[in-house]
Amino acid sequence: MKIAVLPGDGIGPEVTAEALRVLDALELEGLELTHGEVGAAGYRAKGHPLPPETLALAREADAILFGAVGDPACDDIERHLRPEQAVLGLRKELGLFANLRPAKAFAGLEGMSALRPDVARDIDLVIVRELTGDVYFGEKKREILPDGRRIGWDRMNYAEDEVRRIAHVAFRTAEGRGKRVTSVDKANVLETSRLWREVVEEVASEYPEIALEHMYVDNAAMQLVKAPGALDVVLTGNLFGDILSDQASMCVGSIGLLASASLGDRTTDHGTFGLYEPIHGSAPDIAGQGKANPMATILSVAMMLRHSFALEPEAARIEAAVAATLADGVLGGDLGGSTGTSEIGEAVVSRLITTS
Known part of the structure; x- marks a missing residue:
């Protein structure tokens, strides 16, 4: 080994x-x-x-x-x-x-959480984050506009096969847990997220025993502090996953535990x-x-x-x-x-x- x-x-x-x-x-x-x-x-x-x-x-x-x-x-x-x-x-x-990225409350450490102990003790979730796409690997550029202003941009994109393979990981993970997947996106604003949602729903049809819900990333951030015990497997992209997993660590008590x-x-x-x-x-x-x-x-x-x-x-x-x-x-x-x-x-x- x-x-x-x-x-x-x-x-x-x-x-x-x-x-x-x-x-x-x-x-x-x-x-x-x-x-x-x-x-x-x-x-x-x-x-x-x-x-x-x-x-x-x-x-x-x-x-x-x-x-x-x-x-x-x-x-x-x-x-x-x-x-x-x-x-x-x-x-x-x-x-x-x-x-x-599992996030689970440890008995006796509920008081260390940024949340109320009665809320924190119910945390037991896994964030399934896509790692090789999104703005982290998209094209990046800085330019000078004709009027002299500087501009920088990062391209966010996902191909459907990239979404499909990470979705399968999330649904298979849910099979061994609470049989619930929350797919996090920003489909009300981003075309990337609209495709993400469509593909996740296609994959979900192959797992009829798994309950799927969609959630905008801003709402997901709120639910992590309001009712984290209601979350089981959280499926999301690279950028959103990076942010939410760090937030989850403070809900548990420390980033040093995840x-x-x-x-x-x-x-x-x-x-x-x-x-x-x-x-x-x-x-x-x-x-x-x-x-x-x-x-x-x-x-x-x-x-x-x-x-x-x-x-x-x-x-x-x-x-x-x-x-x-x-x-x-x-x-x-x-x-x-x-x-x-x-x-x-x-x-x-x-x-x-x-x-x-």
Whole structure:
């Protein structure tokens, strides 16, 4: 079982180290870890945020464990050389078009949510976000108009096959959950969203047991804070999904608690090839201080074991150990606590071992 470990920048190496510590505690046979540089680390070492050596390493792996990328020192370099292009490049080059971002309330942490505890405790949803289309990959341009004004634009577009394949992911995800899909768009304004809605309805006809509702993105943002417990599987595009998933993290309590899986069509001898990462950024303001919460990266390892290696019992053990650690009040600064990065990792390992 080959895992490409790409820690990246900022707090990426710190949280990745604790996630690997938890993985090691499982004592799985046949694991082969290889490390590579991405983001600002890749740019400084090889002159590119996604060096050819790192991309080759990722292609040869069964799964990728990704930390975080981003460095303010790189803000003024050319766009194609900025750290963030590493993860965008991996998604594109490896065909990782589907991002799964679970958001579930942890018992005892309802008070950490930005919502009322009685509202927050009902959160149990998955955002299925399309990853390789939309304005992120559309044509971009800046121009000077004849009157001297500057103008910039980004093209938003989706082809019907791109919408169809992500819709299938959402409906298949709903089959194993509450059998409800909420498709989020802006069809009252955007032609892209009108096509999105049409194609989603076509796919829905293949899943008669799944209830489908459509929701404008502004309403979806409101429902996430008004009645998040009514949402099960949320299907949406790249831009809207990016925004809503971060909002969902604060409904749960912290962006430091949300893991993600980026999947495509490729399968391996073990399961589905994927890239697994916390949804938080590189947090350069606390990098190297031992303050980062590694829970999201640890939970990303659980998703990796589940989706890429079909190791459901081991994935469930990690999730249970994380829940027990949080319930015991082992909290990082993002949750109002003072426990450091390595201490959180040690606490999860301890509970993982005692429940084996």
